[in-house]
């Protein structure tokens with residue numbers, strides 16, 4: 001006998017009559033989530049009243065974003081800006097939606113953006129674009145490895161045809177081979193347009209791998225061989241880029257630095273050199289920045305990006321220089337270069353309602369015209385947000401305001 005009563009469904013799972021992930025086969029998605037909550041509440045004594053309070057459709061989330069759904073977590077969302085961005089794709093004034101639980105963070109980014117706004121805005125450009133997937137193949141030895149990569153070099157067009165047969169938007173840009181003993185890695189890079197593209201690139205590469213296996217001595221071991229490199233700190237992403245490589249910069253007159261950031265161009269430049277460059281080098285860090293991860297993570301959560309890719313998104317170098325000007329004083333030249341920012345305005349979590357609304361705040365929801373321009377613009381605006389965060393935090397450190405700011409706003 002079947003039932004759609006949540007309590008009875010929870011009993012059936014507790015009795016071993018039904019597996020916890022099979023609840024949607026017995027009842028609608030909301031009821032299944034409620035049954036799962038009841039089960040977890042009973043077994044853990046947790047009260048899930050807040051988790052049960054969500055506004056999206058459980059069916060939509062189940063089919064694209066989550067399994068074993070019990071409800072939702074909520075993260076406060078704020079907004080920083082507006083800031084004028086002169087980008088390759090971004091043009092005009094943008095509010096940046098940010099979701100975080102770190103007090104003082106949005107205030108800090110807002111301070112950076114208001115400083116940038118007071119000098120007319122920042123410039124940003126995507127300088128490279130390619131989402132990568134790098135399968136690993138087994139071969140007998142070096143001779144077979146060499147034969148495989150020679151075939152790949154001679155047959156990129158055939159690989160492109162195979163890969164692109166799986167997508168109407170994705171385009172294969174490049175296939176870069178790497179050999180380690182009897183392992184061959186092929187790093188496929190795609191223009192995934194407005195999608196972050198990890199599903200798209202994975203599916204396309206799977207199709208290309210079948211051709212490689214049919215035509216070469218190589219045998220596929222794993223569709224992802226970690227040279228991609230997804231969701232792990234990796235020098236290859238810092239050097240070669242992944243997703244969008246994007247840089248933002250601004251020139252701020254010294255009096256504005258003093259007025260709005262309570263310090264000087266020289267003090268910010270020194271803090272950047274000793275902290276972000278020398279300190280990071282000594283620490284063996286891949287991040288030569290102060291807190292790009294803060295802006296990337298908050299923007300990712302707000303706009304439905306894959307939050308684990310903050311690992312690559314925070315792969316950034318910040319530069320700050322005091323530039324002598326004609327008045328005999330100094331201006332501050334500030335830049336941030338994010339090597340591997342993986343963002344999309346279609347697909348993945350961008351379809352969920354609050355995330356889609358956050359993209360609407362930016363005017364970047366859905367596919368761009370031309371395709372890819374919305375994701376380019378999103379990357380540029382996030383880069384300007386990261387620049388603002390770097391400016392404000394370095395200023396707070398230079399003026400010894402970090403601790404007091406977090407005493408006032410962050411606890």
Ligand SMILES: CC(C)(COP(=O)([O-])OP(=O)([O-])OC[C@H]1O[C@@H](n2cnc3c(N)ncnc32)[C@H](O)[C@@H]1OP(=O)([O-])[O-])[C@@H](O)C(=O)NCCC(=O)NCCSC(=O)C[C@@](C)(O)CC(=O)[O-]
Nearest residue numbers: 104105106107108110111114290291392393396401402405
């Ligand atoms: C807190 C401030 C901004 C005060 O800074 P202030 O200059 O004293 O503030 P103000 O009242 O003079 O206002 C200046 C501007 O700040 C903004 N602002 C000011 N207050 C607010 C607010 N409540 N809400 C929204 N925006 C706010 C706002 O833009 C305002 O301009 P306006 O728009 O009024 O013309 C400053 O002290 C600051 O930015 N401190 C740094 C805090 C920070 O960056 N924290 C980052 C997180 S730290 C971390 O996670 C990483 C770390 C530190 O471990 C990494 C590392 O190792 O370096």
Ligand SMILES: NC(=O)C1=CN([C@@H]2O[C@H](COP(=O)(O)OP(=O)(O)OC[C@H]3O[C@@H](n4cnc5c(N)ncnc54)[C@H](OP(=O)(O)O)[C@@H]3O)[C@@H](O)[C@H]2O)C=CC1
Nearest residue numbers: 167168169193194195196197198199200202306347348367
């Ligand atoms: N599979 C994996 O290994 C991994 C998956 N992920 C997950 O992958 C998801 C993101 O993958 P992603 O491929 O971006 O998204 P989706 O899988 O949601 O696919 C997005 C699809 O949207 C279509 N599309 C419509 N308009 C556009 C446009 N303007 N530009 C580009 N595509 C458009 C494309 O279809 P078409 O291709 O038919 O043209 C594209 O494939 C996230 O949920 C993420 O968490 C994350 C890491 C690894």
